[in-house]
Amino acid sequence: MDPAAAHNATAAVPGIPRDSDGPVFREPWEAQAFAIALALHARGLFTWSEWAASLADEIKRAQHAGDPDTGETYYRHWLANLERLISAKGVATRDTLHRYRDAWDHAADRTPHGQPIELKPEDFGS
Structure with a gap:
């Protein structure tokens, strides 16, 4: 994860769990969801202000x-917001x-634990 991009995101989006070193995550999937948002932002899919407003709406709904x-x-709200914006x-x-x-x-x-x-x-089934 690009530290500068992570810093920019934590500065632009209120409420991101963080410590003095940057964002913190309780589970690996949280870091992955954060990294996906960074990548989509870097590709111009949304601005951080657009993301923050959409995430605030998602949290209010929840x-x-x-x-x-x-x-x-x-x-979980972050991931739901990713899905909503990707679809929108x-x-x-x-x-x-x-x-x-x-x-x-x-x-x-079907995957053994730890693999x-x-x-x-x-x-994908049928």
Whole structure:
């Protein structure tokens, strides 16, 4: 992850869990979701102000639906926001995102613990 890009993101997007060294993550998938957002921003898919506004809306929706806002779900909102923006910008449809999520779940189920998860054509089913 590019440290300068991570710094720019943490400066532009309020609420990113961080310490004095930069963003912090509780799970590897959180860092991966953060890195995906950095890459999409670098490619011009969205500005950080657009991202921050969209993420704030996502968090408000989740809170309205009962999310207790303890901070433990921050990157779940981040991921939901990624999916929403990717779909809204026409990069992938919601159906495509769900298809890949299901394939990933299938691949994870067949992968022994501690081994890298690898998507295969059969993970996509029919």
